[in-house]
Amino acid sequence: MARLLIVCAVWLLSSCAALPHGAECWSLDGRPLSSATPDPVLQEKQLAALAQAEAHWRSSPQDREAVVWYARRLGYLGRFRDAVRVLSDAIDFAPDDPFLLRHRGHRWISLREFGKAVWDLERAADRCRTTPDMVEPDGQPTPGRPPHSSLHYNVHYHLGLACFCTGDFDLAERAWLDCLAITDDDESRVAVTHWLWCVRMRRGNPAGAAAVVAPIHAGMDVVENVAYLNLCLLYAGKKRLEDIAVRTGSSGSALAFGLAHYDVVAGNRQRGLADLRTLAASSGWSAFGVIAAEVETRRLR
Helix, strand or coil: CHHHHHHHHHHHHHHCCCCCCCEEEECCCCCEEECCCCCHHHHHHHHHHHHHHHHHHHHCCCCHHHHHHHHHHHHHCCCHHHHHHHHHHHHHHCCCCHHHHHHHHHHHHHCCCHHHHHHHHHHHHHHHCCCCCCECCCCCCCCCCCCCCEHHHHHHHHHHHHHHHHCCHHHHHHHHHHHHHCCCCHHHHHHHHHHHHHHHHHCCCHHHHHHHHCCCCCCCCCCCCHHHHHHHHHHCCCCCHHHCCCCCHHHHHHHHHHHHHHHHHHCCHHHHHHHHHHHHCCCCCCCHHHHHHHHHHHHCC
16 A cells, blocks of 8 residues: 555646646656657558548537547547547546546556546446347457457446556556456456466465466467467466567567566575566656556555
8 A cells, every 4th residue: 555655646746746748647656648650651640540530520520430530549649648538528428438537548548547447447347237248349350360359348348447546456456356257368368367467476375376277278369469468378388488589569568567467486596686677767758668667666665
């Protein structure tokens, strides 16, 4: 609890100051974080998609799909606060909509406002009890791969992340168990299994952590979440550390966090903390691996 209070106090102190122009949020150690300009070719495509999504939203501002896609397109360009504003306007009219709450909760995590994320995602999880599950389309799909996440999966997955960041490991574990229970594909299974292993190790339950990774094997149908698959195989003793290749982008951040956290809980604490500090200071600050590294760097200090 004391560590959680320190994290919250640092965030509150930084959030009291006005953000510099162009910054989206403060890091947990007080740095203003601004979104990088993407590759010009990619940016042109993203801006065109954003313009189309905005036009649809303006013509149908109460249409949930129009709201969600406009917010998603803003998020892909790093405009997280604008995405939150669009979602918040829609939530004012539909306060119980789990789709809107799920997406805003996701963006609160990006902005390091974990308490708000938990609030939204717990409400979304409650609404999921009476809302049929539905596959969520990928905004940046992998060619030849069908969408594999769903409303219920994303609600519980992101609730687990938000709770992990606040230090509520009990609620994080319960959220990820709920997530695993509705998972029916290998891409999703390895992602949530990785986090369940992490939280069970943090709760001092190595036997439970070993049990959750035991079913993971190298022949699983995983193309996008190879980092999570390799981490789970490492945790299960089915892959050697030296055989795991470095990756880039958000997948690389997920892998870097997992390896650093593995060191922390498996006995090489100093090396793990050093790697967490390096990751926390990296430029890809919107990736969950970097966010988790920021939290852990502060929490374990």
